[in-house]
Amino acid sequence: MARPTPLSGFPEWLPAQRIAEQQLLDRLRRTFELWGFASVETRAVEPLEQMLRKGEIDKEVYVLRRLHADPSSADSDLGLHFDLTVPFARYVLENAGHLHFPFKRYQIQRCWRGERPQEGRYREFTQADVDVVGDGSLAFHHDVEVAAVMTEALGSLDLPPLTLQVNNRKLMEGFFRGVGAPDTGAVMRAVDKLDKEPPNAVRELLVGAGLSDGQADTCLALASISSADLSFVDDVRGLGVSDELLDVGLAELAAVIEGAAGIGGPRVSVVADLRIARGLDYYTGTVYETRMTEFEHIGSICSGGRYDALASDGARVFPGVGISFGVTRALAPLFSRGLISASRPSPSAVLVAVVAETSRAASDAVARSLRARGIPCEVAPAADKFGKQIRYAERRGIPYVWFPGADGTDEVKDIRPGDQGPADPTAWTPPELDLNPTVTHP
Amino acid sequence: MARPTPLSGFPEWLPAQRIAEQQLLDRLRRTFELWGFASVETRAVEPLEQMLRKGEIDKEVYVLRRLHADPSSADSDLGLHFDLTVPFARYVLENAGHLHFPFKRYQIQRCWRGERPQEGRYREFTQADVDVVGDGSLAFHHDVEVAAVMTEALGSLDLPPLTLQVNNRKLMEGFFRGVGAPDTGAVMRAVDKLDKEPPNAVRELLVGAGLSDGQADTCLALASISSADLSFVDDVRGLGVSDELLDVGLAELAAVIEGAAGIGGPRVSVVADLRIARGLDYYTGTVYETRMTEFEHIGSICSGGRYDALASDGARVFPGVGISFGVTRALAPLFSRGLISASRPSPSAVLVAVVAETSRAASDAVARSLRARGIPCEVAPAADKFGKQIRYAERRGIPYVWFPGADGTDEVKDIRPGDQGPADPTAWTPPELDLNPTVTHP
Numbered sequence: 001m002a003r004p005t006p007l008s009g010f011p012e013w014l015p016a017q018r019i020a021e022q023q024l025l026d027r028l029r030r031t032f033e034l035w036g037f038a039s040v041e042t043r044a045v046e047p048l049e050q051m052l053r054k055g056e057i058d059k060e061v062y063v064l065r066r067l068h069a070d071p072s073s074a075d076s077d078l079g080l081h082f083d084l085t086v087p088f089a090r091y092v093l094e095n096a097g098h099l100h101f102p103f104k105r106y107q108i109q110r111c112w113r114g115e116r117p118q119e120g121r122y123r124e125f126t127q128a129d130v131d132v133v134g135d136g137s138l139a140f141h142h143d144v145e146v147a148a149v150m151t152e153a154l155g156s157l158d159l160p161p162l163t164l165q166v167n168n169r170k171l172m173e174g175f176f177r178g179v180g181a182p183d184t185g186a187v188m189r190a191v192d193k194l195d196k197e198p199p200n201a202v203r204e205l206l207v208g209a210g211l212s213d214g215q216a217d218t219c220l221a222l223a224s225i226s227s228a229d230l231s232f233v234d235d236v237r238g239l240g241v242s243d244e245l246l247d248v249g250l251a252e253l254a255a256v257i258e259g260a261a262g263i264g265g266p267r268v269s270v271v272a273d274l275r276i277a278r279g280l281d282y283y284t285g286t287v288y289e290t291r292m293t294e295f296e297h298i299g300s301i302c303s304g305g306r307y308d309a310l311a312s313d314g315a316r317v318f319p320g321v322g323i324s325f326g327v328t329r330a331l332a333p334l335f336s337r338g339l340i341s342a343s344r345p346s347p348s349a350v351l352v353a354v355v356a357e358t359s360r361a362a363s364d365a366v367a368r369s370l371r372a373r374g375i376p377c378e379v380a381p382a383a384d385k386f387g388k389q390i391r392y393a394e395r396r397g398i399p400y401v402w403f404p405g406a407d408g409t410d411e412v413k414d415i416r417p418g419d420q421g422p423a424d425p426t427a428w429t430p431p432e433l434d435l436n437p438t439v440t441h442p
Numbered sequence: 443m444a445r446p447t448p449l450s451g452f453p454e455w456l457p458a459q460r461i462a463e464q465q466l467l468d469r470l471r472r473t474f475e476l477w478g479f480a481s482v483e484t485r486a487v488e489p490l491e492q493m494l495r496k497g498e499i500d501k502e503v504y505v506l507r508r509l510h511a512d513p514s515s516a517d518s519d520l521g522l523h524f525d526l527t528v529p530f531a532r533y534v535l536e537n538a539g540h541l542h543f544p545f546k547r548y549q550i551q552r553c554w555r556g557e558r559p560q561e562g563r564y565r566e567f568t569q570a571d572v573d574v575v576g577d578g579s580l581a582f583h584h585d586v587e588v589a590a591v592m593t594e595a596l597g598s599l600d601l602p603p604l605t606l607q608v609n610n611r612k613l614m615e616g617f618f619r620g621v622g623a624p625d626t627g628a629v630m631r632a633v634d635k636l637d638k639e640p641p642n643a644v645r646e647l648l649v650g651a652g653l654s655d656g657q658a659d660t661c662l663a664l665a666s667i668s669s670a671d672l673s674f675v676d677d678v679r680g681l682g683v684s685d686e687l688l689d690v691g692l693a694e695l696a697a698v699i700e701g702a703a704g705i706g707g708p709r710v711s712v713v714a715d716l717r718i719a720r721g722l723d724y725y726t727g728t729v730y731e732t733r734m735t736e737f738e739h740i741g742s743i744c745s746g747g748r749y750d751a752l753a754s755d756g757a758r759v760f761p762g763v764g765i766s767f768g769v770t771r772a773l774a775p776l777f778s779r780g781l782i783s784a785s786r787p788s789p790s791a792v793l794v795a796v797v798a799e800t801s802r803a804a805s806d807a808v809a810r811s812l813r814a815r816g817i818p819c820e821v822a823p824a825a826d827k828f829g830k831q832i833r834y835a836e837r838r839g840i841p842y843v844w845f846p847g848a849d850g851t852d853e854v855k856d857i858r859p860g861d862q863g864p865a866d867p868t869a870w871t872p873p874e875l876d877l878n879p880t881v882t883h884p
Contacts, residue, residue: 003755004536007520010485012533014540015547018481034813034849036790036820040458043452043566044552048447048509066556067503067521078449080511098456098836102823105457110486124485139823141802164739245874259806266882311870313445342533345542360583364701371476373750374447378478381544381581395542427563431769436475 009117010124011328012077017335019342020439024157025108025327027028028036028128031153032106036143037130040105042087044112048077051086060114080112084129084324089311092133101135101318102142108327119300119336120329128153131322133310138319140252143286143306144259145272150302150323152292158439159330161293161337165226166256168286171249172277175236178243179210179218182210191223191427192277223275230254232272232436234285240246249285256286284308288323298350301330342437344397350377350412351393351428356384362404370402375416375435377402390415399434451559452566453770458778461784462881466599467550467769468572469796473595474548477587479572482547484529486554490519493528497559502556522554526571526766532607534575543577543760546582550769561778562740562771570595573764575752580761582694585728585748586701589712592744596732597706600881601772602781603735604706607715607745608698611725613691613714614664617678620685621660624652633665634719665717670703672696674714691727697730726750730765734772743772784879786839791872792819792854793835794844799825804846811867812844817877819844821833832857841876 006012013021029039051061061079081087084107092099108128115121130149132142154162172191177182186209194202199220206216225235233250253272260270264320276285283305290302292370302325310320334340350370363379370377378398379388385401393401393402393415402423403411412428413420428437448454458590460547471481493503494564503521515730523529526549550570557563572591574584589608596604605748614633618626628651636644641662660681673693702712720729724748732744744767752762776782792812794805805821812819820840822831828845835843835857844865845853854870855862871877 003538004532006536007485007487007489010487012485013483014537015480015482018483033789034816036788036818038457038788039464040457041455041460043449044554045449045452045566046450060510062506063509064504064506064522067501067505069556080506090446094448095456096445100834104788104820112486114511124487142823145821296814344446345547346478346480347475374476376476376478379587380548381584392542404698 002233002248007123009122010117011122011332011335012045014345015343016342016437017340019345019347019437020335020340021327021331022438023342023437024170024331025128026329027156028108029075030108031149031156032130033102035149035152037104037106037149040088040091040107041109042081042091042107043359044080044110045078046081046087046090048079050090050138051079051081055161061357062112062114068251072383076399083111084109084114085131085322086290088129088131088133089320092311093313096135096313096318097314102132102138104130104132104165106130120295120332122328122332123423125328127324127327128327129304129322129324131304131320132242133308133318133320135316138321140255140285143252143321144256145302146323147256147286147288148263148320149262150288150325151260151264154325155268156300158340159267159292159334160295160439162268162301163291164239164260164264164268164270165289166253166260166270166286167272167274167276167292168249168256169277169305171253171274171284172284174243174245174247174249175222175239175241176219178246179211179215179242181215181219187219188277189279191219191392192276192279193277194223216442226271228257228269228271230257230272232274233259236274250286253379269272278305282307282309286321290325294357295330295333296328301326338442341440341442343440344399344437346378346396346398347437348378348396348398349375349378349388349434349436350400350402351380351396352377352404353386353389354380354383355404359404363402366402366404366410366425370428373426373429375429397437400430445562445850449565451527451557451564453564453774453808455777456787458784458787458879459782461787461789461879462782463773464881465784465881466773467568467570468834469598470550470595470767470769471548473598474572476528477546477594478589479546479548479591481707482533482549483551484523484526484549485535486522487520488529488532489522490521491779492532493521493523500565501755504554504556524555526551526569527573527764530571530573530575531760531762534754535755536759538577538755538758543575544574544580544855546572546574548572561775562737562743564770564774567768567770568863569744569766570769571764571766573746573752573762575760575762577760578759580763582727583695585694585763586698588746588765589698589702589728589730590705592730592767593702593706593712596744596767597710600782600883601709601734601776602737604710604732605735606702606710607731607733608695608702609710609714609716609718610695610727611747612687612727613678613695613720614719616687616689616691617664617681617683618661618683620683620688621653621657623657623661629653629661630719631721633661633717634721636665636707637716666687667716667842668713670699670711671715672699672714674716675701678716696728701777720745720747724749724751728763732767737772737775740771740775742860743768759786779793780884783882783884785882786879788820788838788840789818789822789853789879790838790840791817791876791878792842793821793831793838793840794821794846795828795831796822796825797846801846805838805844808844808846812870815868815871817872842872844877845874 304323746765
C-alpha cells in the first residue's frame with residue numbers, strides 16, 4: 001500500500017510519547033489504588049437505545065454494523081461508548097449482586113465520539129475516571145474523597161499548572177431560589193454560558209428567564225465569586241441572599257475545598273468557582289471542572305460531579321459521585337508542542353554487543369543474566385563493528401553498551417560520558433535513574 | 443432501566459477477576475520490556491479497504507457509521523481492527539521515518555470480530571502481541587527471540603500447562619518439493635486440516651493435490667513428527683527426502699527449539715510439531731501455535747510467525763516476525779470455571795475505622811500517612827459500630843482494620859486471626875504478601 005496518512009481525530013503516539021503516556025497512566029493507577037479504588041473495564045459497546053436514553057442524542061455516537069450482517073437479523077444496534085459513566089452505570093446495575101457498596105472504582109479506557117476534531121477534542125480518546133457509587137444512599141464525604149484522590153493523582157503527573165474548580169448545584173439552586181428566580185433551571189443554564197458569552201448577553205438571558213435587572217446582577221455577582229480558601233462563604237453571605245439549600249451547598253463546597261486543598265502539591269490548586277454549572281448534565285450537588293494553564297482553550301480536562309441517581313433499575317437507586325480526567329485531551333496538545341516526552345524510546349537500559357554471530361549465545365547469556373536482576377536490555381541485531389553497535393544504542397537513547405569478553409573480562413560502557421570498565425553480568429547494575437525511561441519535559 | 447443482561451461475546455470481569463487480569467497483563471508487560479520491546483498502541487479503527495486488502499474478507503469486521511452522519515459525506519468507511527498485526531503494519535509504514543529498525547514493539551489492546559461467540563471466541567477480546575520488524579531485511583535470530591520472550595512471558599502467568607508448538611514453512615515447503623509435490627501450497631493447506639479432519643480425509647486431499655499414495659503417506663509421516671528436543675531432525679531425515687530449502691528450515695526450527703526450551707519454566711514446553719501450518723496466513727518461515735492443557739478445544743491461544751513482508755509501501759519492504767497471545771481467549775474459560783481469581787476484590791490492605799463522623803478527619807489523616815508509605819487503604823464509609831466496620835472489611839477481603847485512638851493509642855487488627863495491637867501510622871507496615879491483592883488459583 002502507499003504510505004498511509006493519519007486519520008484526523010484518531011491520535012497515535014510514537015514510542016517515546018507512548019512511554020510518557022504509560023508512565024502517567026501508571027501514576028494515576030497507583031494513586032487510585034492507594035485510595036482503595038478497584039479497576040473496572042467495560043466492553044467498548046452499549047446498546048444504542050440505552051446510550052441515548054438520557055436524551056444524549058446530541059452526542060455523535062459511532063454505530064456498529066457487521067460487514068456480513070444478515071440485513072434481516074434481529075441484532076440490536078450497538079454503539080461505541082462516548083464516555084465511561086454510562087457503561088459504568090450499566091455495569092453497576094448488571095452486577096449489583098456481586099459488588100459491595102459503596103463501591104469505589106477507577107476505569108481507564110478509550111471512548112469514541114464522531115465529533116469534528118480540533119485541539120482538545122478527538123474522535124478516539126482515553127479517559128481516566130474515578131467514581132464512588134452507593135446503594136440507595138451515598139454519604140456526602142465521598143464528594144470530598146473523589147476530589148482529593150483526583151487532585152492527588154493529577155498532582156503526580158507533572159502537567160502544566162492545573163486549577164480544579166469546584167461548585168455546588170445546591171448552592172446555586174438555593175441562591176437562585178433565595179433571589180426569587182421563577183425558574184432556577186433556566187438561571188443555571190444562563191450562568192453556564194458565561195464562559196462562551198459576554199456578561200451582558202448572559203444578563204439578557206437572565207432577564208429572559210424572568211429575573212429583574214437587580215436579581216440578574218445578584219446572580220452575576222454570585223458567578224463572579226471565586227477563592228482558593230473559604231473566603232467565598234463570606235462573599236456569598238455578603239450578597240444578602242438566604243435559603244436553606246444555599247446553606248447546605250455552602251457547607252458542602254467548603255468541605256470539598258478544605259478537604260482537597262494542598263493534596264495535589266504546588267501544581268494543582270483547588271478553588272471554589274461559583275461560575276461552574278456543567279450545563280445540561282444531571283448533577284445534583286458538587287460539580288468539578290479543571291483548567292490547564294496556557295491551555296484554557298481546550299476546555300476542562302477533568303470534570304464531574306454528584307448524581308443522585310447514577311443508575312436505577314426502578315426498584316433500587318444508585319447515587320454516585322465521580323470525576324473523569326481526559327487523558328488524551330490533556331496530553332495530545334503537550335505532545336504536539338514537544339512539551340513532554342520520555343528519556344528514551346526503548347525500555348532497554350543496556351545493549352549487549354555481539355562480538356561475532358558465532359558467539360551470539362554468549363551475548364544472549366549476558367542479557368539473560370541482566371534481565372534476571374530486572375535490568376531491561378537487548379542484544380545487538382548484528383555483529384557489526386563496535387562503533388556501529390554503539391551508534392545503534394545511541395540512536396535509541398540506550399545508555400549502556402555491554403561487551404562480552406572471554407572468561408570474566410566483560411566490560412560495560414556508559415556511552416554518554418564514554419566511561420568503560422570491567423563488569424560482571426551477575427552483579428553489575430546501572431544507577432536507578434538509568435534503569436527505566438523517565439518522563440521528560442524538554 | 444430494567445436490570446441489563448450481558449451481551450453475548452462481550453465478556454466483562456468482576457473486580458477480583460479484573461485484578462487477576464491486570465496482574466497477568468503487568469507480568470506480560472514486564473517481560474516484554476525486560477527484553478527491550480517498546481509499547482505501541484494504535485487507534486481502534488482502520489480504513490475498511492486497507493483491512494480487507496489481504497483478502498481477509500472472511501473476517502467479520504465491525505464497520506462504523508456516525509449516528510448523525512450526512513449520508514452524502516465522503517467519510518471513508520472505518521472498521522474496528524480485528525487483530526493487532528494489520529494496524530501495526532500500517533503504523534510502521536506511516537511512521538517509518540521516526541522508528542529505528544529493527545523495531546521491537548509489544549502491543550496490548552482490544553480487538554473486535556463480529557463472529558458467532560463460543561468459548562474461546564469472542565466479539566471483543568484483548569490480544570498481547572510482540573513483533574520485531576526490519577527495514578528491508580530481518581535476521582533469522584529474531585525468530586528465536588520472539589519465541590523466547592513470549593515463552594518467558596507465558597511462563598510468568600501461572601496458567602494451566604502450555605505447549606508452544608513450532609514449525610517452519612521452509613521446512614514444509616522444501617519437504618513437499620523434495621517429495622515431488624506439483625503444488626506445495628495445496629499440500630500445505632491439506633496438512634493444515636489435520637486438526638479438524640481424520641488422516642484418511644487429509645490423505646484424499648493430498649491425492650487430490652496430485653500426490654501418489656506413497657507421496658501422501660510420506661507427507662502425513664512428516665506431519666506426525668513432534669519432539670521437545672532436536673530428535674525431530676533425525677526423524678525427518680529418516681523419511682529420506684532431500685531438498686536445500688528443507689535443510690534451511692530444519693536448521694531454523696532446531697535453532698528456535700534450542701533457543702526457547704526451558705525459558706518458560708516447568709509450565710511451558712516448547713516442541714517442534716511438524717503438523718502446524720497456520721493455514722491461509724502469509725507466513726514464510728517459522729510458525730507458532732500454543733495449546734493450553736485441558737483447554738485444547740479453544741484452539742491455539744498464542745500464534746504467529748515470520749512474514750517476509752509484514753508491510754510494504756512499494757519502495758520499501760518491512761519483514762517481520764511476531765507472536766500474538768489471546769489474553770481473553772485464555773482467561774475467559776479460566777474465569778468462568780473459577781480457576782483463577784484474586785485474593786481480594788479491592789486494592790485496600792487496610793480499612794481505617796471511623797470512631798465518630800466528627801472525627802473522620804483523624805481517620806483521613808491515618809489513611810494519608812499509610813498511603814504516603816505505599817499502603818493502599820480506605821476510610822470506612824460510616825461511623826458504624828466497630829463490628830459492622832469489621833464486617834465491611836471482611837466482605838471485601840481487606841485484611842486489616844485500623845482503629846484511630848487519641849494521642850498515639852492507635853491499634854490495628856488483623857481480622858483473619860483476629861490479632862490486635864498498638865500501631866503507629868507513620869511506621870506500621872503490613873507483611874509484603876498482604877500489601878496488594880495477589881492472583882489466586884482456587
